[in-house]
Amino acid sequence: MPRLQLSLDELRERALFVRRDIITLLARSQSGHSGGPLSSTDFGTALFFHEMDVNPERLDDPGRDLWHFSIGHVTPVIYSLMAERGYFPLVDLLGFRQFKGHLQGHPSKHDTPGIEVSAGSLGQGLSVCCGMAYGSRFDRSTRRVYCVMGDGEQQEGQIWEASMFAAHYKLDNLCAVIDYNRKQIDGDVQDVLGIAPLADKWRAFGWHVVEVDGHDIPGVLAAFDEARATKGKPTVILAHTVMGKGISFMEDDYKWHGVPPSVEQAEKALAELGTSLASWTRRLETHTARAVTPSANGGAS
Amino acid sequence: MPRLQLSLDELRERALFVRRDIITLLARSQSGHSGGPLSSTDFGTALFFHEMDVNPERLDDPGRDLWHFSIGHVTPVIYSLMAERGYFPLVDLLGFRQFKGHLQGHPSKHDTPGIEVSAGSLGQGLSVCCGMAYGSRFDRSTRRVYCVMGDGEQQEGQIWEASMFAAHYKLDNLCAVIDYNRKQIDGDVQDVLGIAPLADKWRAFGWHVVEVDGHDIPGVLAAFDEARATKGKPTVILAHTVMGKGISFMEDDYKWHGVPPSVEQAEKALAELGTSLASWTRRLETHTARAVTPSANGGAS
Amino acid sequence: MSQPTPVMPAPEAPVKSLAKPEMKRTREGFGHGLLELGEKRPNVFVLVGDLSGSTNVSFFAEKFPDRFLQIGIAEQNMMCVAAGLAALGKIPYLATYGAFASCRSADQMRVTVAYTDLPVKIGGAHGGISVGPDGATHQAMEEIAIVRSIPNMKLIVPCDYWETKKATIAMADDPHPNYIRFGREPVPVVTDANTPFTLGKANVLREGKDIALIACGVMVYEALVAADALAERGIQARVVNMHTLKPIDVDAIERAARECGAIVTAEEHQVNGGLGGAVAEVVVRTHPVPMELVAVHDRFGRSGKQEELMAAFGIKSPDVIAAAERALRRKKG
Amino acid sequence: MSQPTPVMPAPEAPVKSLAKPEMKRTREGFGHGLLELGEKRPNVFVLVGDLSGSTNVSFFAEKFPDRFLQIGIAEQNMMCVAAGLAALGKIPYLATYGAFASCRSADQMRVTVAYTDLPVKIGGAHGGISVGPDGATHQAMEEIAIVRSIPNMKLIVPCDYWETKKATIAMADDPHPNYIRFGREPVPVVTDANTPFTLGKANVLREGKDIALIACGVMVYEALVAADALAERGIQARVVNMHTLKPIDVDAIERAARECGAIVTAEEHQVNGGLGGAVAEVVVRTHPVPMELVAVHDRFGRSGKQEELMAAFGIKSPDVIAAAERALRRKKG
Numbered sequence A, B: 001m002p003r004l005q006l007s008l009d010e011l012r013e014r015a016l017f018v019r020r021d022i023i024t025l026l027a028r029s030q031s032g033h034s035g036g037p038l039s040s041t042d043f044g045t046a047l048f049f050h051e052m053d054v055n056p057e058r059l060d061d062p063g064r065d066l067w068h069f070s071i072g073h074v075t076p077v078i079y080s081l082m083a084e085r086g087y088f089p090l091v092d093l094l095g096f097r098q099f100k101g102h103l104q105g106h107p108s109k110h111d112t113p114g115i116e117v118s119a120g121s122l123g124q125g126l127s128v129c130c131g132m133a134y135g136s137r138f139d140r141s142t143r144r145v146y147c148v149m150g151d152g153e154q155q156e157g158q159i160w161e162a163s164m165f166a167a168h169y170k171l172d173n174l175c176a177v178i179d180y181n182r183k184q185i186d187g188d189v190q191d192v193l194g195i196a197p198l199a200d201k202w203r204a205f206g207w208h209v210v211e212v213d214g215h216d217i218p219g220v221l222a223a224f225d226e227a228r229a230t231k232g233k234p235t236v237i238l239a240h241t242v243m244g245k246g247i248s249f250m251e252d253d254y255k256w257h258g259v260p261p262s263v264e265q266a267e268k269a270l271a272e273l274g275t276s277l278a279s280w281t282r283r284l285e286t287h288t289a290r291a292v293t294p295s296a297n298g299g300a301s
Numbered sequence C, D: 001m002s003q004p005t006p007v008m009p010a011p012e013a014p015v016k017s018l019a020k021p022e023m024k025r026t027r028e029g030f031g032h033g034l035l036e037l038g039e040k041r042p043n044v045f046v047l048v049g050d051l052s053g054s055t056n057v058s059f060f061a062e063k064f065p066d067r068f069l070q071i072g073i074a075e076q077n078m079m080c081v082a083a084g085l086a087a088l089g090k091i092p093y094l095a096t097y098g099a100f101a102s103c104r105s106a107d108q109m110r111v112t113v114a115y116t117d118l119p120v121k122i123g124g125a126h127g128g129i130s131v132g133p134d135g136a137t138h139q140a141m142e143e144i145a146i147v148r149s150i151p152n153m154k155l156i157v158p159c160d161y162w163e164t165k166k167a168t169i170a171m172a173d174d175p176h177p178n179y180i181r182f183g184r185e186p187v188p189v190v191t192d193a194n195t196p197f198t199l200g201k202a203n204v205l206r207e208g209k210d211i212a213l214i215a216c217g218v219m220v221y222e223a224l225v226a227a228d229a230l231a232e233r234g235i236q237a238r239v240v241n242m243h244t245l246k247p248i249d250v251d252a253i254e255r256a257a258r259e260c261g262a263i264v265t266a267e268e269h270q271v272n273g274g275l276g277g278a279v280a281e282v283v284v285r286t287h288p289v290p291m292e293l294v295a296v297h298d299r300f301g302r303s304g305k306q307e308e309l310m311a312a313f314g315i316k317s318p319d320v321i322a323a324a325e326r327a328l329r330r331k332k333g
């Protein structure tokens, strides 16, 4: 069960697919979040298709890396990454937030195999990952633990409890990524309740900090490498991103935090992404390959 | 209702009285905390007898400064400061933690007039003071708000929520004091769960930081002046102290966090403080003066 | 609670339109109530945890920006900042999702707010599964149990837009801490601008002596619909709108038990410790009668549409009717 | 819950010594239970929030330092770190005061632990007013209401040292989240090392058909004392030790109601949503009978000595006796 380590071109293509998935599934559900999923797409793709050693064929593989999105509301990108990576059929994405589907509005372990721990209340995920990282080290496992957080989420005090904990126990198998898109529900993070200077905060809490353009995939990969090489302390990657990235009319606008595109807006968005609602829906409905491996990837188009 | 601004000699005498009160009331109740109250005594005395503008004769005086101990467990020092300052008769101290008395184990507004807000669950007090400081500024009041926190308490995430809030709203009428005695219940703070570098943390959260020897009263007064002069941001005073300060066999030992001295230990402690249990108990029982003013102070001995 | 409960007929319009009721969001009642308070009371403040829009405090924010306080995503801090403001004599209302208001800041509500007995007014949005597609984490269903257990707290679960608005305004007069629970989606309007609302006094919306249906929140509508259906079968069901869960109207419950001999409670909440439990506690202490509890039976919510979920969780009017029939069988048996 | 509840006589020794019982701390039972688990189960971890001594997890810490995890004063983090460990297949026990375990980390317990259904074992120390001089903030009295409302949670309130030890050990076998509540001060020992303990199965400690006294925690002793006194007046009171509050033993309650015709519940907890409420919910649904609830009546605790407080708050055996007499009058009336 090696890391996937797709090539840059492949990663960029995957990220494009993920964005198309996000728009398509939101257009279908007419409920859910657009902004955060799109800002998390590029580093999320780097994580799932290059950095992490996961095994969708055997979910309880003891050697697997662990990942957890503390921002449970970005399920569109989580589910798309999972489906594209082979955790479940792509067609399931069309059941997002439906009573009948297995894709809850926020991640649910018992509904969606592959989710390690359910989430949805902000600020709790880093603590969960601290427990996983501590336990993994106890087990002398070489696995790494990845936690994705939001920037608005940094306002939750529990994050700083977890931050202190991880530094105290020198959890260098823990890597956190912050989707630093500068927006939250009510507006600009700095207007709502300022978190700057964020890198200083994390440094003062004893973490190794890497700042990177969260849409620059090579940069993100280098940041992951730096995290891997950092010993004796956990690493946090401040991934500077743009909310709604990739869709012209969504970019950098906090109003897209929690709403889906209308069908018309989805058509416009998908056109910008080089496809259409009908054809991408068809792709989701018909593309059933579960496994994604370096040799057998990119089968969909 | 001016600030009391006792002289240095008077302040040192008051601090001595407070330490005697603490030992005496704990010896009587045989329940309660010794360590934190004694480390907080000197800066607490500076606060109550020099810095703050309070009016024990008229508790709802709209011009009063507001004070709040987020570390509710240090009631021995809180109640002693209050009694010495004239909030209630000294003799009441002997009813500490008794069913019949009005001095609860943790501060209770409805039992002890003068307590602004009840406390006892750590980490909540700075937020309360944020509300008071914000509201005071809204009212165009010149009052200042003082919050006393513990160093172990810094592990509570809510403190960092409040910290961000106060910086965001530039609450320069808010002054926090941290009793940095390096101890908490289970041992050294750095062993239990490290909080260092604490000054860096507060700076990264946007506060003005003053570090001072918390037993050096002139230094503490200067720190309060510096806080008063600091505009556009709140100030936190890191008061470096010694747990159990003033009692040889208690100093710097975390085991004294939450236990009272036995009667024999209290005798030993009071001897070190130049008095005895009998005579200090008599002083508490007989000294009834409520008001303490610069001219009429020090009547007790 | 010693005076008799006033019996008032359901207002004309809504009863007439049970089949096709006007739909309105209770959270709008909260927002509009705050707006009215903003005008009337210069000491009302509103605090929010990055959810201005979905809690509808944005109405107040636009009109009274100086008394609106954005806290960000920090519910614990929000509860205590409100306490600090209340300690200065202000009347702070805070708003976030009920799941977080009741759970994320439970300790702050208990110690700082309730123990100090400060007039902090807590608005819990997105109560119940009717929130819909957000799913379990955002569907507040434990609030009644939690808030009810804390001394000094009062708890209101209004049934519709008008009652939410009235309750929101009434809370400002109470010098103690209060919690109000409301929902996200539009729900049937069953009262009107003139229906009386008194904190702690249940409203009897429909008279009947065969069985009493005691409901709160959106379930008041379901109970009214059920009562209509029962009436067709010759069963006269009393419908009691128990909008205040704490202090609960002991007198109304005792009278229901004594005069009707069987009770069905209906709530959009966990069955353990909710309205059903609160009523049962009174019933066994005053006048024991058979009861059936329509509620969510100790399971987490999930994504779906409002109607879909209410049906799946067994809290629609047919469930109330079935429960009434079970209770009636037990009453006779 | 479908099998009949085993009826077991109270063990010889304790019943003989009700007047002068052996006193032992329940928290020691927790500490000793963990110690035993430490030996038996290599995947048991213990987490603490700067309260090693007063929760007695220090026993475990000394013996198994590598599986002991100090979290500091950060209850929210503690609950979720435990969840992370549980997700890896470990069995984490966490300990802090019950007031904080249930309130400060309620949201974490609800969403991360209970919704994910992870086997996190939550130890809530200092339950009830019997904590004594620390006062209201440290006296956990809302835990039953809170924990009971959350799906997937189990809740145990053991009556003495032995039961706490047994329950602590039994929890490790349950692959779901559990909460155990215990106290600070020594309390009477009423069971022994061999008294059976089965999660979810109430123990009948004394038979009787006139009235049932259903109690949990330290109130089991008070109920036994009350039963003795009632027997002297010719009243045979059944004493049921309802150590598991969730899932509650429906069968034992129904039988108590049917066979005794009147019930008194006794708990060191708020009256709203506690044991009394849990029992009332079953009683009204199965076999309605008069009940009286001995509990703390919706007020905060305060400083004082254990006995002083229990008397002042009306939860000593004379209060149980008085309640039984009220219930019996209502049963006849």
Ligand SMILES: Cc1ncc(C[n+]2csc(CCOP(=O)(O)OP(=O)(O)O)c2C)c(N)n1
Pocket: A035, A036, A037, A071, A073, A120, A121, A122, A123, A149, A150, A151, A152, A153, A154, A179, A181, A183, A184, A185, A243, A257, C049, C050, C051, C073, C075, C100, C104
């Ligand atoms: C404890 C808690 N409080 C509030 C919410 C509601 N909520 C969901 S997402 C969100 C904003 C998150 O901001 P950010 O982390 O920046 O994510 P982004 O908007 O960038 O996706 C809020 C307040 C929540 N889910 N959990």
Ligand SMILES: Cc1ncc(C[n+]2csc(CCOP(=O)(O)OP(=O)(O)O)c2C)c(N)n1
Pocket: B035, B036, B037, B071, B073, B120, B121, B122, B123, B149, B150, B151, B152, B153, B154, B179, B181, B183, B184, B185, B243, B257, D049, D050, D051, D073, D100, D104
């Ligand atoms: C939320 C909460 N958790 C735990 C406790 C129990 N407790 C009381 S004092 C204390 C230690 C506080 O340490 P510190 O702030 O350093 O105070 P000091 O020991 O120096 O007096 C703890 C854990 C509490 N009161 N509140």
Ligand SMILES: [Mg+2]
Pocket: A150, A151, A152, A179, A180, A181, A182, A183, A184
């Ligand atoms: Mg953001």
Ligand SMILES: [Mg+2]
Pocket: B150, B151, B152, B179, B180, B181, B182, B183, B184
């Ligand atoms: Mg300390």
